Amino acid sequence: MARRPAPDTRERILDTAALLFYDHGVQAVGMQQIIDRAKCGKSLLYREFPSKAELVAEYLERARQDFGRQYAEADDHAGSDPSARLIAFVEAMAESVQSPDYRGCPFRNYLAEVADHDDSAGRIATGYLLDSRARIEDFVADMNVAAPDVLAERIWLIVEGLHTAAAHPGGARAADVALSLVRELVRDATRV
Amino acid sequence: MARRPAPDTRERILDTAALLFYDHGVQAVGMQQIIDRAKCGKSLLYREFPSKAELVAEYLERARQDFGRQYAEADDHAGSDPSARLIAFVEAMAESVQSPDYRGCPFRNYLAEVADHDDSAGRIATGYLLDSRARIEDFVADMNVAAPDVLAERIWLIVEGLHTAAAHPGGARAADVALSLVRELVRDATRV
C-alpha cells in the first residue's frame, strides 16, 4: 500500500471510465463499476472527479482533444490546398470509424442517450459537432466553388451518415462509401 | 374508480410511455413516471406489460408499424417506377424528421443508448434498419443502373445522415439537403 498517490491515478481512472462509458453508454455504467475496474478506492475517485457528471464531461473533453490532435496531424500532411485539407479531414474521420469494435461516435451517442444538451458534457458534445461542421464550411469556403453552402451541407450530411452507419449492422463499408462520395462531390464542384 | 376496464387503457399507457421514452430516452424514464403521467395504477401497467423491457419493445414495435404504414402510403402514391418509389420513400423519411421537436430516430437512439442489441427491443430496432436498407436496395436493383450496389450504399449513407443530422444543432435543413442529393444521384445514375 503506497502512501504516495500515483501520479497517473487520474489518467488511469479516466481511461477505465472512458472504455466503460463508450462500450455500454454513459447511463448504464455505475461509479462502482468504474471503481472495481480501475482498482481504486471510492474516496480516490471522488477526490479526482467530484461527481459522475464531471467524470462524464472529462471523458468527452478528453475524447475531443484526442480527435482534435488526430485531425490536426492529418491536416499537417495535407498541404495547403483547401480541397486536399477537406479530404484529409474526412479521411481522418473515416479512419476513426474503422475500428472493429466501433460503437458509434462518442459525442453523437451521448447526445442520443441524454436529452438535456445544456449541461457541461452536452455542451462539449454539441461544441464538437459544431466545430467539425465549421471546419468543413471553412475548407469549402476557401475552395472557390460555385455553391459553397450546398457543398458544405452535403458533405456534412455524409459525415453524419458516416459516423452513424458505421455503427449499424452492415456498416463495415460506410467509410469507403463516404469517402468516395465526398471525393466525387469535391471533384465535380472544383471541375473547371 | 371505474369497475369497467377501459378498453383503451393499454393504448393510453403505451402512448404515454412512447412520448416519455422518445423525449428523454429509454433508460432515463422510470416506470413510476409513466404510471403518474398515464394516471393508472401500478398493477394495471404491470398486467399489460410484465416488465419494462417488454414495454420498451412494444414502444419500438408500434413505432415500426407506424413508420411502415407511412412508407406504405407514400409508396401507394408513387406509381410503379422504381426510381419514383425510391424518391417517395426518402421523401417520407425526410418528412418524419421535420417535426420541430424531432429528437432523432427512435430506433437509432435506442441502439445508441443501449449496448446490447440482442434483446427483444434491440432486434426490433436493428430489424427496422435492415428492412429500410433492403427496401432501398430493392428499388435500386429494379432501376437498371450501371452500379446498383454503389448507388444503394450511397443513398443509405445519406439516409443515415438525414436521421442523425436532423437531430443535431443546425440540422433544420437536413431533410432538404438529403432529398436534393438523393435526387441528383438518382438522376445521374439513370441518365442515358
Added chain:
DNA sequence: GTCTATAGATGGATAGAC
C-alpha cells in the same frame, strides 16, 4: 358481494455521493 381499479407499502438491488 364481487370485481377491478388505484394508491401505497414493501422487497431487493443498485445508484450516486460522502
Added chain:
DNA sequence: GTCTATCCATCTATAGAC
C-alpha cells in the same frame, strides 16, 4: 464502508362501479 435515494417489481389495502 455507509448513507440516502431511486430503480423495478410485487404485494396489500381500499375505494368505487356493477
